[in-house]
Amino acid sequence: MTQTTPLWEVFIRPRNGLSHKHVGSIHAADEVMAVQAARDVYTRRGEGTSIWVVRSADIVASDPDQAGENFEPTADKIYRHPTFYEIPEEVGHM
Amino acid sequence: MYSQGLIGADGSTTETQEFLDAFQKRIDAEEKIEPTDAMPEGYRRTLVRQIGQHAHSEIVGMLPEGNWITRAPSLRRKAALLAKVQDEGGHGLYLYSAAETLGVSREQMTEELHSGKAKYSSIFNYPTLTWADIGIIGWLVDGAAIMNQIPLCRCSFGPYARAMIRVCKEESFHQRQGYEIVMTLAQGTPEQKAMAQDALNRWWWPSIMMFGPHDADSQHSDQSMAWKIKRFSNDELRQKFIDATVPQAEYLGLTIPDPDLKWNEEKQGYDHGRIDWDEFWRVVKGHGPMARDRIKDRKAAWDNGAWVREAALAHAEKRRTRKMAAE
Ligand SMILES: [Fe+2]
């Protein structure tokens, strides 16, 4: 049998108040073993208080070939940033 | 590991000059390359080779030290050694997953290690004869690994750089626990000090060989440097390591087994004696004293673990079908 063990992406919450962050991936037969393996591999020194695992195959990603179309248009929309607007100094911090 | 990771790498590539120039421009601008980005085939192949061999080195590196876990002289030493060996297993796993983002499977890499097609660091083909070897490995071998790995944290390939940042955070404890072991022996009875000196005598030259061939003989370095897979040359890193290590040995009252080692005022660094490159290549090619055992042990672990992997998959499948039936 040359069936391969599925790949899982691992997300860890470093501490309460912060969101889960992607830290890497792990191979495991099922979700129970994936959480266990993620704990052993990615939290040996107090790196987190909570783990999420998601099957890598279940992740839907944006198309890298469309990165330009998707993300470049924001570059010329500088009016979305506060610094675009001029407020006289006398008005004070705003 | 590390500088030797490039051994056997093939950076040749067939893309148009225009594509290569555009890629080089991104590299020169210190942009990180992520797995789904367009990249030259040679870049991808070089990284698969290097990251895979680095991962193998971490995993095979567990064997010489694992050899001493049950015989550690105290509970404190045993707990530390267990934690260190477990870390090395973790390093191997971070690295395998970084390589997998480039489209190579874990099984493929394992297969290449077992068949001898992929290499691992020559250092792990030497035997660990006494407890002092465990101290010397932490001090010198992990010390050399740190020298090599710190610049890799800035490698142009994102997943490799991120894996290296995790690894580097963990390595410092490895070197310090090793130095502490050697220090305890060096300050102990004359027999204990002699044991530390004997281990240093056996590990010194293999440790400085870890940085790989001299720059003039290192075929893969130029392209890897241009692509910022590698940041310093083999000789530069070796020099840094020697300059850092000599005073540490002096502090312990141990002698580095190189009669030609002397301070060079002009270059503000140490000159060292001739390295036996014939021995290096023999060991890299698998003729080291322990080479056959290492691969035999890896294969045995893989083969004897097959039923566990199969049972876990069968169990997962059973749970999945039961769950589906219940829905
Ligand atoms: Fe390591």
Ligand SMILES: [Fe+2]
């Ligand atoms: Fe280490």
